[in-house]
Amino acid sequence: MKNSAVHSFQLPSELHASTPVEIIHGKRDNVRLMILNGNSNEVNHHSFDYIIESLSPNDLLILNTSRTIPSSLLTIDNVEIRLSRKIDEAIWDVLIVGEKRESGGELLFNENVKAIIIEEGEVPELTRIQFSIGGNELLHFFYQYGEPIKYEYIDSPWALQSYQTVYSSTPGSVEMNSAGRAFTWRLLQKLMNKGVKLGYICLHTGLSYFEDNHWPDPTTHAEWFSVPKQTVDQINDAKSSNNRIIAVGTTVVRALESAYNPHDGLRPSEGLTNLYINKETEIKIVDGLLTGFHEPEASHLDLLTAFVDKDLLLSAYQIAIREQYMWHEFGDLNLIWKAK
Structure with a gap:
């Protein structure tokens, strides 16, 4: 299966983030945030701490607790x-x-x-x-x-801690769940002080790249996930009150949509998923997605087209390239609001 977004844009080599941002700027939350609104088609640019302004009291932010192992x-x-x-x-x-x-x-x-x-x-x-x-x-x-997996755009070995989110707790991912990397406990506390609620799932990521320009086919590349009852209850409460659900990472979207079925709705679930999400998928649970910037060959781009039109997404990516946003696990972030 080919990713429909392959070769849709060219990523300049200088936009490959090779160094943890805290090494350069002192804090891991010192990254940039591009906001893409699927309803208004607007693209706006901010520092990452603007996430506090972007979220509302009683919004529910879902985080992946999987911890990166030296793989x-x-x-x-x-x-x-x-x-x-x-x-x-x-x-x-x-x-x-x-x-x-x-x-x-x-x-x-x-x-x-x-x-x-x-x-x-x-x-x-x-x-x-x-x-x-x-x-x-x-x-x-x-x-x-073992050591963390180091792809060709990383020019120095970095400690395993550089490949963890601050809230990770369950060892099992072979690559970092990088969408949440920029969160610090200080920033999370500010969100909670505002009234934003936090929920948790776990999905252990597999390899995202097989070398020699071979990329995993998500329909055959199973990953283990768990959605606990407490998180299901939080989501159901938020939905019943018309509050928004924001996934931190494509892994969270994949886990939550894997735990949903048309007959029973969202249920506590655990097991393997090979769910492939693309523009034909109707997202049932999530209203917004915080994610990194993805390479043209990555199937993550197909998942993003379930949130916004592909042409809008690729137009926003061209803007991100022009604005010099940084890619990969040490790079900048993109908040996408799903088109309704």
């Missing part, structure tokens, strides 16, 4: 292994960077930890491997020897 490992012969999705306590789908290996082969890591190649992963680019250890012991091994 890049090196074998003893310096082959990079990138974790993609946990299958069970000792089995993972992984990307073996730069090569494929046959079933039955063995990967050797530090401390005599081994992994046997079982079969092809859930998609051809991935490989399913079984580690010789599992559970918390394996997670500890990842933290001891």
